Structure formats: structure tokens, C-alpha cells
Amino acid sequence: MNLESLAAELRGFVGITRKKAIGDLVGHFPVESDLIIASFGEDAAVIDDGDEVMLLAADGIWSRLLEADAEWAGYCAVLVNVHDIAAMGGWPVAMVDVFSVDSPDLAEEVLRGLLKGIEKFAVPIVGGHFHPDTPYSSLDVAILGKAKKGAVILSSSAEPGDSVVVGVDLDGRVHPKFAINWDSTSFKEGEVLLRQLGSMRELGERGLVTAGKDISNPGMLGTLGMLLESSQKGAVVDLDLLPRPEGMDMLAWQKMYPGMGFVVTAPQEKAGEVVRVFIERGLASAVVGRVTEERKLVISSEYEKAVLFDFEAETITGIR
Amino acid sequence: MNLESLAAELRGFVGITRKKAIGDLVGHFPVESDLIIASFGEDAAVIDDGDEVMLLAADGIWSRLLEADAEWAGYCAVLVNVHDIAAMGGWPVAMVDVFSVDSPDLAEEVLRGLLKGIEKFAVPIVGGHFHPDTPYSSLDVAILGKAKKGAVILSSSAEPGDSVVVGVDLDGRVHPKFAINWDSTSFKEGEVLLRQLGSMRELGERGLVTAGKDISNPGMLGTLGMLLESSQKGAVVDLDLLPRPEGMDMLAWQKMYPGMGFVVTAPQEKAGEVVRVFIERGLASAVVGRVTEERKLVISSEYEKAVLFDFEAETITGIR
Numbered sequence A, B: 001m002n003l004e005s006l007a008a009e010l011r012g013f014v015g016i017t018r019k020k021a022i023g024d025l026v027g028h029f030p031v032e033s034d035l036i037i038a039s040f041g042e043d044a045a046v047i048d049d050g051d052e053v054m055l056l057a058a059d060g061i062w063s064r065l066l067e068a069d070a071e072w073a074g075y076c077a078v079l080v081n082v083h084d085i086a087a088m089g090g091w092p093v094a095m096v097d098v099f100s101v102d103s104p105d106l107a108e109e110v111l112r113g114l115l116k117g118i119e120k121f122a123v124p125i126v127g128g129h130f131h132p133d134t135p136y137s138s139l140d141v142a143i144l145g146k147a148k149k150g151a152v153i154l155s156s157s158a159e160p161g162d163s164v165v166v167g168v169d170l171d172g173r174v175h176p177k178f179a180i181n182w183d184s185t186s187f188k189e190g191e192v193l194l195r196q197l198g199s200m201r202e203l204g205e206r207g208l209v210t211a212g213k214d215i216s217n218p219g220m221l222g223t224l225g226m227l228l229e230s231s232q233k234g235a236v237v238d239l240d241l242l243p244r245p246e247g248m249d250m251l252a253w254q255k256m257y258p259g260m261g262f263v264v265t266a267p268q269e270k271a272g273e274v275v276r277v278f279i280e281r282g283l284a285s286a287v288v289g290r291v292t293e294e295r296k297l298v299i300s301s302e303y304e305k306a307v308l309f310d311f312e313a314e315t316i317t318g319i320r
Helices: A003-011 A014-026 A063-068 A070-087 A104-121 A190-205 A219-231 A250-254 A268-280 B003-011 B014-026 B063-068 B070-087 B104-121 B190-205 B219-231 B250-254 B268-280
Strands: A036-038 A045-049 A052-060 A091-100 A125-131 A138-148 A163-168 A173-175 A178-183 A211-214 A234-238 A261-266 A284-292 A296-301 A304-310 B036-038 B045-049 B052-060 B091-100 B125-131 B138-148 B163-168 B173-175 B178-183 B211-214 B234-238 B261-266 B284-292 B296-301 B304-310
Touching: A003 A219, A003 A250, A003 A296, A003 A304, A045 B091, A045 B125, A052 A070, A052 B091, A052 B138, A063 A070, A063 A138, A063 A178, A070 A091, A070 A104, A070 A138, A070 A178, A070 A190, A070 A211, A091 A104, A091 B045, A091 B052, A091 B138, A104 A190, A125 B045, A138 A190, A138 B052, A138 B091, A138 B138, A163 A219, A163 A268, A190 A211, A190 A261, A190 A268, A211 A219, A219 A234, A219 A250, A219 A261, A219 A296, A219 A304, A261 A268, A268 A284, B003 B219, B003 B250, B003 B296, B003 B304, B052 B070, B063 B070, B063 B138, B063 B178, B070 B091, B070 B104, B070 B138, B070 B178, B070 B190, B070 B211, B091 B104, B104 B190, B138 B190, B163 B219, B163 B268, B190 B211, B190 B261, B190 B268, B211 B219, B219 B234, B219 B250, B219 B261, B219 B296, B219 B304, B261 B268, B268 B284
Parallel strands: A052 B125, A091 A125, A125 B052, A234 A296, B091 B125, B234 B296
Antiparallel strands: A036 A045, A045 A052, A052 A138, A091 A138, A163 A261, A163 A284, A173 A178, A211 A261, A234 A284, A296 A304, B036 B045, B045 B052, B052 B138, B091 B138, B163 B261, B163 B284, B173 B178, B211 B261, B234 B284, B296 B304
16 A cells, blocks of 8 residues: 555545635634534534533535435435534434425435434434525535533544544445445444444543544544644554455545544543443444644554645644 | 405415425424424424523525525525524524535625624524535525523414514615515614514513514515414404505515514413513514414405415415
């Protein structure tokens, strides 16, 4: 494996590059409220609510996905939103959606997918808005969750010396119509999925991790990169330690959106227990690296090394 | 004024007819959660949170509005969402947005509008999702609010014999680029607007109303129709009593989305105090009709009468 070319490929991957627009955008939004504990750069905003916090997030389904498979897109709208809440150490409460369609057939398919998601993940859609007559189709879902106040897992709090731990479900398949989706959920019982999702809540409530995110469009390393950028840290990751489906090409795997996956940081002495929690809840897991003071994400494999992201020189999201 | 032709025109108004698709859609969504106190048919879903409730709503900006005036569309995205929370008797906490654009210029304009809304209504956007590269442009915003548990104003709880009261800001102008928007807010101080918006919270917390909604795309009578449909009631409304800007044509006014307006129902003996609260907070207000057991919205003017909606025979949203 040529690490330099892998790194260059990944830096150019659209799943990562399209995140750059976020920083430009959110620089515009002032957050002036004493209730807001955390906002941009997190998988969900954290809002004070007494002994608990409210978590609020929104995700839009990429139009490419709607075109490729509308039912899958509807399902994924739920999947990504429940992940945003799980990633924070919380539990989901309810969703609202804004759904625009240019054809009734597409609407039916998307609804089938949404319903499947609602049932599997046991979170209701409680309202929203429907545009029956737009010249395009789009699906945006927002989710409300809660978490115990001391148990919230942020992206911005990784510490030098922490272990980097990945938990991901390898029991899946590449989605037949969308080659960068690793589907590990659509064929599993809701109970199994809720047990996997609950791993983050357990890690948060037991105080085992310092930071964490769900693995999304930017892939495993891209997501870690976003976490490190938020935390203003770096890391060294050994690619050979990354859990990976048998026979799966490394570059392809790094561009994959897994159905269920998290990357967390944990104090070294707690990393073993983090791995145990992930495995016990049905995810493959391993310690894959270490957080560094130097703000670079360095990948290594056997005797090779390459800098994937140099956060001194470049940004992924540009959110500080 | 020919009431039959006015009624026919209004029934065919796209602001009203496009609501019909909602019932078909939401019939698909099961809400199976003990925490959900109210959902579809309300301006915001109501979710149990101890002594308070959480309010969750989402609104998408009609693509026609984005095309007509992107800055105004961004501003309206905030305006309509804060109204959804105010209409429930609550206060807004935070918003998230999903924003898709096909051009950087449009993004700048929409952002300017969003920022203006954030500042005027003092509610932060705390996260969301940005698609920088879609073949269309759209803007969806979800909002989280709270209310005291006993103070929530629903759409579904109007009672026969209740007075129908309208509160609306007549100090405005038809938007130069969008003839069905009555802009009464963009040129006023935030303080003035928050005082107007707070009328619903006061009405809810003082137990003065039985039901209420903010006046939105379907206009004043269309919004009342939705409230009556939710409540499974009817009403008789005297058009001559409706607050209306001087010189404004009745049909045009009925198709207008006012910048700040509410329609509520109240026990007859409390209706006078409701009017007083609206006026004291800077809205024009009047008792305009009465809720009936018979499920028809009847409009009258001098010696004429016409049935605007017969809910036994037809639906606006079809939500029950």
C-alpha cells in the first residue's frame, strides 16, 4: 500500500472536500444564548435543560442518494439522525422532516424508507412540512434527543496521549446501488441496532471517553480528522489496526459510510474497557492510534508513514 | 362583495390546496411514544419534559419564495419557525437548518436574511447541514422551543360556543417582490416583535384561550379552517369584523401571509380580555365569529352568507 497516494486520494474525496464549505457558512452564525453548551463542530448541539441536556441536530440527504435509491435515502435520513444523537452519548426523542418531491412515486418510496427507519430505531416523526410540488426532490430531517448532563460526548475534547478507538459493524455489504455505503443495518432487527447504538450512551454515562463522533460521509479517517480539528489536536493512526471487512480494499473502506460506526478518544487506561463495550454490544473494535499535541493526522502501515491532514496548514470544516 | 365567489376563489387558492397533501402523507407516520403529547395538525409537536414541554417544528421555504427574493426567504425561514413556537404558547430555544444551494451568490443572500432573522427574534441557529453543490436551492429550518406544561395552546381543542379572535399587525406593506406576503416585521425593532410574539405565551399561561394557530400560507380564514378541522368543529365568521389594512381588497387580504398574526378561540367571557392582550402588545384585534358544533366554516357579510369549507364533505389537510 502506498500511503502517500492513499492520503492524497482521501484528501480529494468529495465526502471530505464538501465539508470545507461548512466553516465559511457557520462563521456567519452568532450563537448568543446562555443555554447553548456546544453547537457547531458537534454532531448535535447541546442545550441546557436542568439535569439533562437537549440535543438538536439536522441532516439533509444528499440529492445523489435520493436519485440512486429513494427508499434507501428515506431510511438513511433516519439512520444518520439517530447516529447524531447516539454519538453525543444521548438517546433520541423525536424527529421532524421537511420533504419536497417532484413525483408521487418518489414520495411513496421515500416514505417506505422513512417508515422502515422509524420502526427499526423506534423514534417517531412528529411533524414537519411537505412540499408536494417542487421542481426537485429533497429530504431533510431534524432530530431532538436528550442526554444526562455529565454524560455528553463532544467532538472538541480529545486530549494528547488519549487512545483512538474505533467501533464499527463489519457484518454488512456494500449497498448495491450506492458503492460508498456499507449497509450493516437494513437486514438486522431493531433490537440489535439499538444495542449497538447504545454503546455510546454507555461510554458517555460511564465516563470512559474524552471525545467521539459517529463515522459519516467523510469515512473513518475523515471523521477522526474532523474530531481532531474540533479538538485542535492531531493523531497517529496505524491503518493495519483498523477494523475492516475481509477482502475490502483499504481506500474503498476509507471512503465508506458505515451503517453503524463510531470513532472515540479515551484515556489510555480506559481504552481496553471501551473496546470491550463496543464488542460486547456487537461492533468490531480496536485501539487504532493515539492523540498527539502536534496538529497532524499521521497514518502509518508497517514501515510507511504519511501525513493525511496537516491542520496547521489546512482545514476540513474550518470550524473552530 | 359576492361571498360565494370569494369562497370559491379561496378554496382554489394554492396556499390552501397544497395543504391537502399533508393528510395523505402523515397517515403514514405512526407515533408510538408516551412522551409525545401532540404531533400532527399542531404548529409544533408537544413533547413531555417534566414541568415543561419541548416543542419541535420544522418549516421549509417554498422554492417560489427563494427564487423571488433569497434574502427575504432566509429571513422568513426564521420568521415562520418562531411563529410555530409562539403559536403554541411557548418560547423559542434554538434552530438548526439544512441549506442547499446551487450558487454562492444565493447562499450569501439567504445568509444575510437568516442573520437578520436570528438578530431580530433572538434565537440562535446552533447547527445543521450545508449542501454546497446541489442542482437546486432550498432552505429548511427546524426549531426547538419550550412551554409550561399547563400553558400549551393546541389547534385541536376549540369548543362550540367559543369566540373566534384574530390578532394581526396591520402596520405593514405588501412585499414588493412577493404579492402574497404582508411584511409587518422587517422594518421594526426586535423588541417590538418579541412583544407581539409574546402575546400567545401570555394567553396560554393565563389560560385565556382554548385553541390557536399562527396565520400562515393559507391566510387568515384558511388557517382558521385548519384549526377547525383539527378540532372537528365549525365556525361562523363575520368578514366585516376582520381586522384589515385600509384600502386592502378582501380577497387579496385573505390570501396574504401576514408578518405577525394569530387566530385563537376563547370562551366567550374571556374573549374581551384576549382582544385586550393582543392590542396591548401591538396587534390589531377583534372578535370575528363563533365556533359551532356543525362542521362548516361559514362566512358572512351584511346580509350575505356562504359556506367556505364543509368539513363533512371535504378536507384541508385531512389530518384527524
